Amino acid sequence: MDSILIFLRIVAATLVLILLPGYVASLAFFPQSKVFDFSQRLALSGSAGLVLTIIMGTLLIEAEIGFYLSTYLPALLFMTIFFALIARKRAKATNEPTRISWTVNPKSVALSLLVMGLIASATIFSLNTTDEPYEAERYTEFYVLDRSQKIPYASPLVSDGQDINLKVGIVSHEYDETSYQIQAKIGDEILYSSSDIMLTDQEEWQGDLSIELPNNPSQTLPLQIHLFKDGDNQPYRNLHLWLDEQSDLTVDLVNP
Amino acid sequence: MKLIKQNLTENTQTIIQRAAQWPLWIYSIAIWLVIVFALRNQRAYQDSWVLEDIVFVVLFLVLSFIVAAVNEKNGNRLALLATSFVIVLRWIPGLKYVWAYGVAIDQAVHVTNTEYVIRTGFPPLETVYSNVPGMHILLGGIALGSGTTVEEVFKYGFPILMGLIPLIIYFFCCQVQFKPLLRNQIVIASVLVFDPYVLVVQGSPFGTLLLAITVYLFISREFSSTHMKLAITPILMSAAIALTFSHSVTAIILIFLLIISGGLLHFTSVVSIDNLKLTSKSANRFLLIMIVVCLSWWMYQAQGIFNIFVKQIGVYLTQAQGEKAPIPSRAFQLPFEDLFTVLGMLHANIIIMLLLSAAGLAIYWRYRHTEFKQFQNLLMILFTIELALGIVLIGQLARGFGSIEYLRLMAYATILSPFFVGITLSSLKKWNNYAWGLSLSIIFFISFMQVFPYQPWIPTGDSLQLDSSTLENKSDESGVEEISFSDVYTENLVEYSMDEEPLVYLHTVMTNHKISLLTFTKDHISPNIRILTNSVLRSAAYRFWGTDFFKQNPVGLIGPSVPLDSVDNWQIYLLHHAGIAGPLGEQLEFRSRGVINRFISENGNSLIYNNGEAFILLKK
Numbered sequence: 001m002d003s004i005l006i007f008l009r010i011v012a013a014t015l016v017l018i019l020l021p022g023y024v025a026s027l028a029f030f031p032q033s034k035v036f037d038f039s040q041r042l043a044l045s046g047s048a049g050l051v052l053t054i055i056m057g058t059l060l061i062e063a064e065i066g067f068y069l070s071t072y073l074p075a076l077l078f079m080t081i082f083f084a085l086i087a088r089k090r091a092k093a094t095n096e097p098t099r100i101s102w103t104v105n106p107k108s109v110a111l112s113l114l115v116m117g118l119i120a121s122a123t124i125f126s127l128n129t130t131d132e133p134y135e136a137e138r139y140t141e142f143y144v145l146d147r148s149q150k151i152p153y154a155s156p157l158v159s160d161g162q163d164i165n166l167k168v169g170i171v172s173h174e175y176d177e178t179s180y181q182i183q184a185k186i187g188d189e190i191l192y193s194s195s196d197i198m199l200t201d202q203e204e205w206q207g208d209l210s211i212e213l214p215n216n217p218s219q220t221l222p223l224q225i226h227l228f229k230d231g232d233n234q235p236y237r238n239l240h241l242w243l244d245e246q247s248d249l250t251v252d253l254v255n256p
Numbered sequence: 257m258k259l260i261k262q263n264l265t266e267n268t269q270t271i272i273q274r275a276a277q278w279p280l281w282i283y284s285i286a287i288w289l290v291i292v293f294a295l296r297n298q299r300a301y302q303d304s305w306v307l308e309d310i311v312f313v314v315l316f317l318v319l320s321f322i323v324a325a326v327n328e329k330n331g332n333r334l335a336l337l338a339t340s341f342v343i344v345l346r347w348i349p350g351l352k353y354v355w356a357y358g359v360a361i362d363q364a365v366h367v368t369n370t371e372y373v374i375r376t377g378f379p380p381l382e383t384v385y386s387n388v389p390g391m392h393i394l395l396g397g398i399a400l401g402s403g404t405t406v407e408e409v410f411k412y413g414f415p416i417l418m419g420l421i422p423l424i425i426y427f428f429c430c431q432v433q434f435k436p437l438l439r440n441q442i443v444i445a446s447v448l449v450f451d452p453y454v455l456v457v458q459g460s461p462f463g464t465l466l467l468a469i470t471v472y473l474f475i476s477r478e479f480s481s482t483h484m485k486l487a488i489t490p491i492l493m494s495a496a497i498a499l500t501f502s503h504s505v506t507a508i509i510l511i512f513l514l515i516i517s518g519g520l521l522h523f524t525s526v527v528s529i530d531n532l533k534l535t536s537k538s539a540n541r542f543l544l545i546m547i548v549v550c551l552s553w554w555m556y557q558a559q560g561i562f563n564i565f566v567k568q569i570g571v572y573l574t575q576a577q578g579e580k581a582p583i584p585s586r587a588f589q590l591p592f593e594d595l596f597t598v599l600g601m602l603h604a605n606i607i608i609m610l611l612l613s614a615a616g617l618a619i620y621w622r623y624r625h626t627e628f629k630q631f632q633n634l635l636m637i638l639f640t641i642e643l644a645l646g647i648v649l650i651g652q653l654a655r656g657f658g659s660i661e662y663l664r665l666m667a668y669a670t671i672l673s674p675f676f677v678g679i680t681l682s683s684l685k686k687w688n689n690y691a692w693g694l695s696l697s698i699i700f701f702i703s704f705m706q707v708f709p710y711q712p713w714i715p716t717g718d719s720l721q722l723d724s725s726t727l728e729n730k731s732d733e734s735g736v737e738e739i740s741f742s743d744v745y746t747e748n749l750v751e752y753s754m755d756e757e758p759l760v761y762l763h764t765v766m767t768n769h770k771i772s773l774l775t776f777t778k779d780h781i782s783p784n785i786r787i788l789t790n791s792v793l794r795s796a797a798y799r800f801w802g803t804d805f806f807k808q809n810p811v812g813l814i815g816p817s818v819p820l821d822s823v824d825n826w827q828i829y830l831l832h833h834a835g836i837a838g839p840l841g842e843q844l845e846f847r848s849r850g851v852i853n854r855f856i857s858e859n860g861n862s863l864i865y866n867n868g869e870a871f872i873l874l875k876k
Contacts, residue, residue, distance in 0.1 A: 003295050006404050007351070010412040013402030018394075018417070029487045039335035040430055043423035047469045048491050050394065050417060051498035057393030058501045062557070066377025067393060069400045076397075114281075137301040137836060141772055143865040143872075151780045151828060151864065152874065173768065222862070241862045242876055 022049020350411030387558030390502025463503030616676030761839030
């Protein structure tokens with residue numbers, strides 16, 4: 001729903017903020033109304049609006065005023081009024097009509113109504129069909145952090161004779177409620193299996209992982225942490241941490 | 257009876273007139289369909305190609321545009337048709353993808369700089385674009401005014417600005433008073449002015465747009481009455497100043513083009529053609545003012561750019577630059593049919609515009625004393641500017657396509673090509689209406705091969721035919737050793753299942769997989785941790801981490817042609833697979849899924865983050 005509204009807002013803002021000042025500037029430079037057709041006037045208005053906005057913005061920056069909403073819009077307004085006054089003066093000098101005349105053409109009215117109808121129906125159609133934010137890929141983030149919620153350094157993981165405390169986290173981007181299980185193991189030895197963790201879309205879960213390392217490691221092996229999804233037998237995501245092998249390693253997972 | 261007959265005739269004419277407008281209605285519906293379908297298929301992952309799931313509505317749009325343009329005789333309406341078509345085509349990636357299209361450093365830096373400008377009121381100091389903030393001011397202004405994000409403005413606002421190109425070309429045609437037939441064909445040809453960066457937001461297309469405005473106003477002024485000259489001058493000067501404030505390379509190229517083409521025109525005027533208006537005093541004055549504006553800005557306000565400019569000239573004159581080939585170096589290892597396909601997807605639009613321009617030039621030359629007598633000077637000026645571009649291009653070729661780049665010059669060249677292409681199209685139309693319509697369709701579809709390159713056609717690893725048996729067989733043949741693939745190359749290519757992966761990615765989508773990885777890293781990293789990553793992720797990091805992050809954490813770069821384990825100075829390593837998570841820029845043998853998986857699992861490093869496609873490794 002947001003996309004179409006943002007889209008329309010930007011289209012409208014581009015036309016108003018670039019074309020309108022440009023149109024007034026083009027009237028100041030070319031007051032003769034019959035010299036150009038609509039497309040030529042549009043070309044001049046767009047070009048003038050574009051280059052004048054750049055120059056005005058650069059002047060705001062170079063004058064140390066800064067380019068903020070509170071400076072940009074007043075400067076744009078001032079510039080537009082300035083060119084409008086010049087346009088009015090030049091139009092008088094060249095005897096050009098200063099007000100716009102309206103002639104109602106039934107065909108033009110019908111065309112306008114149709115185009116407006118198309119835009120309205122496109123808007124309604126899009127509003128109704130984009131209830132989901134967008135068609136994104138479904139995936140899950142799986143990670144470990146240290147207890148201070150930071151990415152761990154390499155060194156604490158390989159120290160022996162100390163407890164390693166980590167956080168394990170899951171972020172679901174699966175769009176549906178999803179159940180996860182976590183399993184930790186070294187080699188073929190399963191050290192821990194969690195119960196089901198239910199997460200909705202965009203929901204994050206974190207648990208504490210405590211590992212007591214032995215004093216006399218003999219060889220290195222990775223601690224593997226698997227994430228299973230929806231009861232599947234195959235791991236959905238894997239992590240591995242290189243540690244020292246031990247006989248009395250304990251792993252505890254505690255829900256926060 | 258006579259009255260009834262007259263009424264009937266009038267009614268018939270009205271019906272015919274109304275019926276003649278049906279292509280416009282169909283075209284309007286096609287625009288609506290493209291917008292709605294692209295939005296309905298919006299996604300944040302890299303699919304097979306940019307038109308996946310919307311190809312039929314885009315096809316419908318193109319066909320309905322061709323039909324509407326062919327039936328339209330009113331130049332005013334035709335210019336509006338062309339503009340709307342260009343805008344909608346450029347909207348497609350923005351409508352279809354959640355994040356602004358493109359993964360190069362330019363997209364990241366421009367988005368970041370624009371956000372910085374509207375957040376602090378001033379451009380950032382450290383980047384190469386700090387002293388040319390024109391584009392950031394313009395798009396930042398739209399973001400401020402619309403209350404939306406810069407990312408969204410890049411997606412939807414930038415294409416609207418690019419729609420000015422057909423309009424300014426139409427304005428020019430009207431000013432120089434081309435005949436309606438020729439003018440209309442030029443406007444149709446202006447739709448084919450696709451710079452090679454058509455789908456991404458970069459500085460170069462914006463520079464090209466300002467170049468178009470400046471050059472066309474400049475030439476229009478030369479062929480206008482005194483009264484009109486006075487009116488065009490302020491906008492022309494503003495355009496020249498805005499170009500200097502926005503894109504320095506384009507500004508300098510413009511100066512070179514004007515000097516070279518002025519010299520060429522002087523030469524031709526001495527040889528045979530007189531009364532060439534570019535050599536008039538006012539034109540020289542413009543050139544002088546342009547040089548003074550550029551140099552003043554660069555020397556007093558943008559010294560960084562001036563230093564780069566001087567350094568580049570020194571490098572250009574004294575030593576070879578880093579090569580930036582127009583054709584991927586590996587292209588010549590491909591079988592002919594694959595090479596042809598790749599060339600088509602990289603250059604089809606450029607080639608078709610060059611061929612049609614050459615044909616148009618030949619037609620102009622043939623009828624220069626009759627049909628084009630009135631426009632002899634004008635077309636001569638356009639031709640000399642194109643020729644000047646050719647001279648710069650040849651200079652670049654001689655220097656191995658350095659920092660100015662081949663594609664940038666081709667973008668400038670295509671901006672000026674619609675006139676010669678228009679001559680060809682108008683000649684075709686005069687010769688045979690059906691041949692013209694058919695040719696127009698073929699030209700459009702060939703051009704779109706480059707605009708929307710079909711990624712699945714890009715050859716995969718197996719097209720190099722380097723399986724182990726072939727390598728053994730070829731080893732016996734003479735000449736194979738000259739290719740001298742490294743051991744890593746052959747080992748990886750043969751062993752690690754890269755047959756299915758493309759040699760190069762032309763489809764470049766910013767994806768949620770990468771953004772999740774980058775956001776996680778930013779949220780959880782400690783200061784002074786050394787990060788290593790590839791060029792695509794590093795570019796994205798500028799976009800999502802901001803420049804301040806790089807001051808706290810050194811971010812190293814793994815080169816495009818080296819193995820993943822060739823750099824040792826890192827603490828965490830950010831990686832992702834190419835494909836659904838976006839493209840990678842490295843050579844295939846160093847970034848295939850198999851190679852990355854092996855590096856993750858076998859090098860003794862810890863894997864601490866995994867979202868299925870993107871990973872963080874901790875050094876062992």
